[in-house]
Amino acid sequence: MLNLRYLxxxxxxxxxxxxxxxxxxxxxxxxxxxxxxxxSLKGDSEHYKRLRYKMVEEQIAARGIDDENVxxxxxxxxxxxxxxxxxxxxxxxxxxxxxxxxxxISQPYIVALMTKLLDPERDDCALEVxxxxxxxxxxxxxxxxxxxxxxxxxxxxxxxxxxxxxxxYENITVKVGDGYYGWExxxxxxxxxxxxxxxxxxxxxxxxxxxxxxxxIPVGGPFQVQNLMLIEKSEEGxxxxxxxxxxxxxxxxxx
Ligand code: SAH
Numbered sequence: 559m560l561n562l563r564y565l566x567x568x569x570x571x572x573x574x575x576x577x578x579x580x581x582x583x584x585x586x587x588x589x590x591x592x593x594x595x596x597x598s599l600k601g602d603s604e605h606y607k608r609l610r611y612k613m614v615e616e617q618i619a620a621r622g623i624d625d626e627n628v629x630x631x632x633x634x635x636x637x638x639x640x641x642x643x644x645x646x647x648x649x650x651x652x653x654x655x656x657x658x659x660x661x662x663i664s665q666p667y668i669v670a671l672m673t674k675l676l677d678p679e680r681d682d683c684a685l686e687v688x689x690x691x692x693x694x695x696x697x698x699x700x701x702x703x704x705x706x707x708x709x710x711x712x713x714x715x716x717x718x719x720x721x722x723x724x725x726x727y728e729n730i731t732v733k734v735g736d737g738y739y740g741w742e743x744x745x746x747x748x749x750x751x752x753x754x755x756x757x758x759x760x761x762x763x764x765x766x767x768x769x770x771x772x773x774x775i776p777v778g779g780p781f782q783v784q785n786l787m788l789i790e791k792s793e794e795g796x797x798x799x800x801x802x803x804x805x806x807x808x809x810x811x812x813x
Contacts (some may be wrong), residue, residue, distance in 0.1 A: 574706050606638050609650040613637075617652050618670045624756035628674045628788035632666065639725065662689045663806055664753060668786075668805065670697075672774040675788050675802065676749035678702045684746065685766065687737030688753035692718035695730050698751065698795050705730045705746050708737035714727070736813045740766040749772060755784045755807040767791045776807040793809075 614632050614764060623629065638649035645655050650756070654662040664672075678684065682702040682729050686695050689709035695718075699705045707721045707730060708716030715734035722730050733741065736745040737752070745766035754761065759775060767773050778784030786802040 566762045568668050570724055581695065598774075599606055603636075606636060606650070607799075610637065613650040613652075613666055617667050619747075623665055623667075623670050623674055625674045627678070627701045628670055628697075631673070631697045632670050633698055634697045635693065637666065637693060638722070640691040640696070640721065657714070657770040659714055660812060661690050661711065661714060664807075669694050670754070671802075672751055672786070673697055675774045675786075676772050678749055682748035684749045684751065685741055685747040685763075686746070686751045686753065687740070687763070689715055690716045690753065692722045692727075692730070692732070694751065695732075695755055696722060696725070696727050698726050699730050699748075702749070703729060706741050706747075707731070707732070708735050708741060710734070710736055710813065736811075738810065738812060740763065742766065747787050749773065750775075752776070752810065755780065755805075755809065756810040759787075759789060764789070764791070769793050774802075776805050780809040 564589070582719060608641070610633055614629055618632060619629060633812065638646045641649045641655050641657065648655060650666070652665060652667065654665045659661050676684070678698060678701045680701070680703065683704045684698055684702050684706070686698065686705060686707040689695060689707040692707070695705050695707040711733065712734045715732055719732040722732065740762045746768040747766055748768050748771050750763055750767055750773040752773070755776040755778055757777070757779045759777060763773060767789070769791055772795050773789040775787055775789065776784045779786050783804050784807055786805045788800045788802055790798045
């Protein structure tokens with residue numbers, strides 16, 4: 559009978575050296591590739607995180623916003639994922655950015671200020687008019703129990719809904735529609751935030767604001783100075799209005 563040992567041994571001896579060289583070269587190479595891939599991914603998010611913390615320090619806390627819930631929400635939400643890809647490097651700048659269809663994502667300070675004005679609490683249910691990119695809704699959703707948000711431009715609303723779902727913001731519901739009428743089904747709301755300017759405060763929004771609730775809204779025409787206003791509804795249902803500061807927002811459209 560043929561002894562396999564006499565056949566296999568020379569073969570193993572002949573292949574041993576090239577195989578050893580192959581493994582010695584390949585294993586460290588694959589290891590290095592994997593390391594550099596992981597660190598490039600990590601470096602990427604670390605880079606944006608650093609920019610975000612800097613943004614909160616220099617643009618928001620430095621201008622007097624000291625509500626820790628708001629500051630933490632602004633540190634946590636990855637703003638660069640809410641702007642068009644080619645604008646990511648400017649996502650943490652001190653300015654608004656275009657998001658398509660003639661609309662803009664507000665300057666980070668304005669997002670923080672409007673959130674703070676609402677005085678949001680853990681158990682609150684909030685309404686946003688003007689979803690845009692979904693960024694403001696994401697920031698607010700870090701603080702309150704539930705955010706309903708309405709967008710009038712269908713592709714913007716759909717894209718924001720997809721983005722928010724992919725990023726697992728599970729307490730936000732997006733609807734395409736005219737936010738002038740609020741969202742009757744889920745009213746009344748503890749807070750309402752309107753991120754497009756109107757020349758008057760939409761009466762349906764006043765009605766859908768809970769007693770003791772707050773609304774932040776820019777008021778003024780597109781070619782006028784607009785005022786960011788804080789509307790408060792007392793426990794007795796009385797309305798108080800306060801001018802906060804002059805702002806520039808895109809107009810609240812009507813269908
Ligand atoms: N909050 C957004 C930015 C808002 S820009 C963000 O964080 O990205 C203002 C948005 O309001 C635009 O997307 C605009 O299409 C939307 N809008 C304008 N009029 C509206 C209306 N009547 N109802 C709902 N959304 C409206």
